[in-house]
Amino acid sequence: METRTDLEMLDDEFKKKNFMERLSFVKYWARYVKNHDDKLWSKGQKKLIDGQFDMAKRFYEGDSEKESKRLIRIMKEFQINKRSMRKSS
Amino acid sequence: MEYDKEKKEIRTTKILNELDKFTIEFIDIAKKFVDYVIVSGYVAILLGRTRASEDVDLLIPQMKKETFVDLWEKLKSEGFECLNTTNIDGAFSMLDEHAIRFAKGLPIPNIEFKIIKTDLDKHALDNKLKVILDDYFLYVSPIELQIACKLYLGSQKDLEDAKHLHDIFKDKINKGELLDFIKELDVKDRFDLMEEYGDTYRFRDVG
Numbered sequence: 001m002e003t004r005t006d007l008e009m010l011d012d013e014f015k016k017k018n019f020m021e022r023l024s025f026v027k028y029w030a031r032y033v034k035n036h037d038d039k040l041w042s043k044g045q046k047k048l049i050d051g052q053f054d055m056a057k058r059f060y061e062g063d064s065e066k067e068s069k070r071l072i073r074i075m076k077e078f079q080i081n082k083r084s085m086r087k088s089s
Numbered sequence: 090m091e092y093d094k095e096k097k098e099i100r101t102t103k104i105l106n107e108l109d110k111f112t113i114e115f116i117d118i119a120k121k122f123v124d125y126v127i128v129s130g131y132v133a134i135l136l137g138r139t140r141a142s143e144d145v146d147l148l149i150p151q152m153k154k155e156t157f158v159d160l161w162e163k164l165k166s167e168g169f170e171c172l173n174t175t176n177i178d179g180a181f182s183m184l185d186e187h188a189i190r191f192a193k194g195l196p197i198p199n200i201e202f203k204i205i206k207t208d209l210d211k212h213a214l215d216n217k218l219k220v221i222l223d224d225y226f227l228y229v230s231p232i233e234l235q236i237a238c239k240l241y242l243g244s245q246k247d248l249e250d251a252k253h254l255h256d257i258f259k260d261k262i263n264k265g266e267l268l269d270f271i272k273e274l275d276v277k278d279r280f281d282l283m284e285e286y287g288d289t290y291r292f293r294d295v296g
Contacts, residue, residue: 019245019286020286020289020290021289021290022245022249023248023249023252023283023286023287023289024286024287024288024289024290024291024292025290025292026249026252026253026256026287027252027256027287027288028291028292029137029139029253030137030252030253030256030257031256032295033090033137033257034090034256034257037102038090038101038102038103038104039102039103039104041103041137042101042103042104042105042106042137043104044139045103045106045134045137045138045139046104046105046106048139048140048141049106049107049108049134049140049141050106050107052141053107053108053141053197053198056195056197057195060195
């Protein structure tokens with residue numbers, strides 16, 4: 001979870017340098033957006049954003065598939081146990 | 090991107106991403122029932138920032154219960170659902186205290202629906218900008234206010250959003266107004282830091 005950017009936090013040299021580099025890149029990207037056609041820079045933005053939502057979708061769908069398989073396995077085990085109990089009785 | 094200060098319009102021919110399309114789909118429904126303004130992170134993203142967000146923040150004026158019910162029913166018929174509750178009355182009461190969220194299918198992305206509370210919220214709605222995207226348009230907070238609010242929120246991500254908006258529009262925004270908001274929110278040190286740090290490293294031009 002991100003916290004407020006207190007100036008004291010930036011006493012950590014590593015964090016400070018990292019933040020400086022990030023802000024410099026933001027400046028560079030803003031210049032790129034200003035100097036290039038909207039259709040060009042937005043292609044890159046679209047790849048990034050759509051990619052993240054695609055991953056999230058696959059995560060949710062993957063989980064429900066995993067859960068269905070788990071339930072099927074449990075039901076099969078229950079059926080096998082029921083049959084063996086009937087045989088022994 | 091073209092910013093017409095007089096008309097309070099920004100025109101862009103950007104290729105829409107999934108977050109843009111989701112927002113447009115929701116706004117297309119909501120705008121028939123309520124006035125709105127988009128604030129916070131999505132404003133920077135809409136205008137070119139290279140990050141995603143799991144939500145889009147919307148400020149709306151106080152609604153009458155009947156109008157809220159009509160909006161709720163229409164959203165539901167179009168596949169949107171409230172993530173906080175399935176109860177309309179409960180959702181309407183919640184709006185007095187905090188935001189409620191609407192999503193479609195998956196929990197993200199979602200729209201965060203909030204009632205205007207402060208003078209700055211009201212300023213955002215009264216002075217909203219129209220962002221025109223080919224066949225659609227969306228209303229967003231004025232850039233000057235958005236930059237100052239992002240500085241106020243203060244995380245590294247927020248300062249980066251502020252830097253992006255400032256650098257894209259610095260030739261067009263009202264610098265006096267920006268400084269007024271910065272003073273009001275007491276974030277001058279963060280603004281100075283944002284400017285100083287953004288000048289540290291250089292990158293070569295590509296494309």
